[in-house]
Amino acid sequence: MRAQHLSRAAVGTVLALALAACGGGGGFSGKSSSDGGDKGTVRMLVNITPNLTQSYWEGLVKPFEQANPGVDVKIEAPTGKTVADTLPQQLAAGNAPDVVETLMADRTLAPQMLDLTDQSWTKGTPLVQEAALGGRIYTVGVGEQAQSLIFYNKTAFTKAGIAQPPTTLDELTQDMGKLKSAGYLPLQTAGDFVTGLQMLQLADPSLAQSHPQWYQDIRAKRLKVGDSMLPYLKLYKSWLDKGYLDKNAMGLKYPDSQTRFFSGKSAMYVMGSWFTASEATAKKDFEVGVFPAPVQAGQKSPGPQGATMAAPYMVLKSTKHRALALKLVQWLVTDKAAVTSQLQQDGNFRKGYDRKFTPLEQQVQQILDAAPSGVPQGEGYGDYTLPSGFNDAWNTQVQGLYVGRSPEKVASAVDEWVSAHS
Amino acid sequence: MNFVKRTKRAGDGAATLLMVVPATVVFVVMLVVPVGLAFYLSLTDWDGYSAQPKIIGGSNYTHLFSDPVMRHAAFVTLLVAVAGTAGMNLLGLGFALLVNGTSRINRFLRVVLFYPHVLSALVVGFLWSAILGTTGAVNSLLTAHGGSVLPFLSDPTWALITMIAVLVWAGFGVNVVLYLAGLQAVPRSLVEAARIDGATRWQVFRHVTLPALGPVVTVNIVLSLVTLLKTYDLVVSLTAGGPAGQTQTVAYLILWNSFHDNRLGFGSAQSVVLMIVTGILALVVTRMRRRGEMAVYS
Numbered sequence: 001m002r003a004q005h006l007s008r009a010a011v012g013t014v015l016a017l018a019l020a021a022c023g024g025g026g027g028f029s030g031k032s033s034s035d036g037g038d039k040g041t042v043r044m045l046v047n048i049t050p051n052l053t054q055s056y057w058e059g060l061v062k063p064f065e066q067a068n069p070g071v072d073v074k075i076e077a078p079t080g081k082t083v084a085d086t087l088p089q090q091l092a093a094g095n096a097p098d099v100v101e102t103l104m105a106d107r108t109l110a111p112q113m114l115d116l117t118d119q120s121w122t123k124g125t126p127l128v129q130e131a132a133l134g135g136r137i138y139t140v141g142v143g144e145q146a147q148s149l150i151f152y153n154k155t156a157f158t159k160a161g162i163a164q165p166p167t168t169l170d171e172l173t174q175d176m177g178k179l180k181s182a183g184y185l186p187l188q189t190a191g192d193f194v195t196g197l198q199m200l201q202l203a204d205p206s207l208a209q210s211h212p213q214w215y216q217d218i219r220a221k222r223l224k225v226g227d228s229m230l231p232y233l234k235l236y237k238s239w240l241d242k243g244y245l246d247k248n249a250m251g252l253k254y255p256d257s258q259t260r261f262f263s264g265k266s267a268m269y270v271m272g273s274w275f276t277a278s279e280a281t282a283k284k285d286f287e288v289g290v291f292p293a294p295v296q297a298g299q300k301s302p303g304p305q306g307a308t309m310a311a312p313y314m315v316l317k318s319t320k321h322r323a324l325a326l327k328l329v330q331w332l333v334t335d336k337a338a339v340t341s342q343l344q345q346d347g348n349f350r351k352g353y354d355r356k357f358t359p360l361e362q363q364v365q366q367i368l369d370a371a372p373s374g375v376p377q378g379e380g381y382g383d384y385t386l387p388s389g390f391n392d393a394w395n396t397q398v399q400g401l402y403v404g405r406s407p408e409k410v411a412s413a414v415d416e417w418v419s420a421h422s
Numbered sequence: 423m424n425f426v427k428r429t430k431r432a433g434d435g436a437a438t439l440l441m442v443v444p445a446t447v448v449f450v451v452m453l454v455v456p457v458g459l460a461f462y463l464s465l466t467d468w469d470g471y472s473a474q475p476k477i478i479g480g481s482n483y484t485h486l487f488s489d490p491v492m493r494h495a496a497f498v499t500l501l502v503a504v505a506g507t508a509g510m511n512l513l514g515l516g517f518a519l520l521v522n523g524t525s526r527i528n529r530f531l532r533v534v535l536f537y538p539h540v541l542s543a544l545v546v547g548f549l550w551s552a553i554l555g556t557t558g559a560v561n562s563l564l565t566a567h568g569g570s571v572l573p574f575l576s577d578p579t580w581a582l583i584t585m586i587a588v589l590v591w592a593g594f595g596v597n598v599v600l601y602l603a604g605l606q607a608v609p610r611s612l613v614e615a616a617r618i619d620g621a622t623r624w625q626v627f628r629h630v631t632l633p634a635l636g637p638v639v640t641v642n643i644v645l646s647l648v649t650l651l652k653t654y655d656l657v658v659s660l661t662a663g664g665p666a667g668q669t670q671t672v673a674y675l676i677l678w679n680s681f682h683d684n685r686l687g688f689g690s691a692q693s694v695v696l697m698i699v700t701g702i703l704a705l706v707v708t709r710m711r712r713r714g715e716m717a718v719y720s
Contacts, residue, residue, distance in 0.1 A: 080681065091470070108469045108472075248571045249576065250556075250576040251576035252576075389682060389685075
């Protein structure tokens with residue numbers, strides 16, 4: 001009996017210590033925001049990329065600091081691999097930032113974020129309603145990224161005798177044959193996250209037409225992801241079998257795939273609009289063109305364009321500087337100079353904001369303008385979401401096509417994953 | 423008299439307690455609390471954000487053992503641990519024997535052999551992917567001379583072998599150092615006596631040097647095994663778990679599930695299982711080696 005009491009006391013002590021270690025504003029404690037006045041330090045966790053460097057971010061917020069004496073905006077790079085890895089660790093350590101960039105509110109994140117629905121300045125920011133969760137606004141962004149784009153080597157198309165970019169997937173397949181005959185690798189891909197992303201980008205405009213309520217149908221279990229994607233998986237596998245894709249592409253990383261495309265060895269590259277920023281600075285001896293991802297025969301072309309919010313911002317509920325954090329985010333997504341700078345830096349778009357467009361960017365803007373609508377893709381955002389981690393699970397399964405798995409097996413593995421994580 | 427003894431004994435007890443308490447506190451805070459917390463979290467559905475993690479009992483563990491991705495990662499991890507441990511120790515001992523001298527060249531070679539271990543595993547991964555990737559240095563050389571691309575990182579089997587080879591390359595420097603320390607401790611008198619008795623170099627190594635290295639071998643095997651069971655950073659930078667998730671290790675999945683998929687409860691269950699398996703394996707290896715060492719010395 002005494003031993004039982006002792007062991008209970010020991011377990012209690014360990015758990016008490018453990019929970020105490022989680023205290024201090026993070027972990028299991030849900031603290032609400034407070035207002036620390038109009039002076040102080042606002043910490044902003046941002047994504048660092050080759051385009052968006054630490055010094056770029058620091059330069060971006062400088063005018064805000066100058067306009068608000070006594071305010072210091074501290075730019076923080078992820079301490080983990082990504083912002084998504086870093087934020088939960090900081091929250092658990094009770095060291096969360098005031099503002100976070102890159103992430104978008106989902107059912108997991110939303111309870112940690114400030115509800116911005118009552119902030120009038122959020123209205124009119126790009127995709128703000130599409131990203132809303134249950135009608136509440138948590139995420140605001142700077143611009144839009146077009147997702148379903150195919151960049152192509154104009155010299156390769158000319159040499160292969162292709163006068164016009166394809167508008168249907170059948171035409172795309174035929175053109176791939178011509179490009180292969182002309183000595184080009186028709187479609188450039190890579191390992192990393194690229195394989196699955198490209199498949200989603202390619203399928204979006206068709207999928208949005210054949211299943212307009214795709215997210216709702218998946219969530220309501222009226223439709224399976226694998227079943228709806230099977231035609232595209234089969235098509236992709238046929239391209240792989242015909243040598244239209246490099247069977248060793250899984251040994252390439254994301255930057256390698258861009259380098260290979262710019263080297264002129266491959267003819268097409270499926271990627272989002274941010275690729276225009278890389279194109280603007282890349283050395284190459286051919287002109288790059290772009291066309292929207294083709295659709296299935298009989299569907300409207302161009303189809304809906306896969307669209308995501310560029311540079312999304314959220315304010316943490318736990319912030320001690322609510323007013324300042326809100327003021328900063330408002331400035332970041334509405335100040336003309338700040339918005340234009342961010343659009344320019346990462347190759348993003350926003351209606352009504354003129355910036356110096358490269359010829360390729362002008363084409364992307366035209367594609368965005370011509371698209372009948374913008375649709376989420378993959379994991380999605382706002383109310384249109386699949387379980388967290390879907391994009392990576394999808395990517396892993398699509399790569400299975402390269403290691404001998406059949407499209408049917410890939411589709412069923414995706415469905416198993418969705419079912420297990422729903 | 424009894425009173426004096428009792429007072430002295432009480433004083434000794436207080437002093438002992440005073441000396442034990444700091445170490446115990448450090449042990450509890452640094453080890454017991456995190457392990458206890460991990461176990462507690464493994465029984466919840468915590469997503470890393472929610473204020474109130476819900477206790478869900480053992481369902482994380484049930485899911486873990488039925489998850490095909492986890493089963494494959496466990497297989498990969500064991501393969502990496504066993505093959506890597508063998509590779510690190512064979513190379514470590516081999517090179518230690520080669521550079522076990524006091525000449526300048528030996529000193530230089532020791533530095534060279536230890537150097538890869540100093541590099542961050544992330545750097546090592548990116549370095550080797552630049553060398554062995556589809557458009558890496560080796561394949562560029564091959565294709566430039568009319569050869570075809572070798573699928574070092576694009577074929578599942580090749581990628582696994584490549585990953586193990588790079589892990590061995592990056593880690594065996596530590597084994598070299600430990601074996602060198604062990605070799606310095608082998609009694610010269612025993613080696614000389616064996617030589618006088620007409621033993622060949624191989625016989626000296628087999629019957630004198632190797633048995634004397636027994637404890638060092640144990641330490642090396644256990645250290646390599648435990649390190650390799652936790653392989654994570656090299657997977658991130660070399661293969662990113664691909665192709666098709668075929669090189670994902672358990673540690674890689676733990677980090678991925680916990681912080682990428684916001685399933686910290688599930689990730690904690692994986693951590694607890696990995697910790698228990700690592701502990702059991704380390705214990706088994708130590709026991710087996712000790713039995714072997716006892717047999718040699720008896």
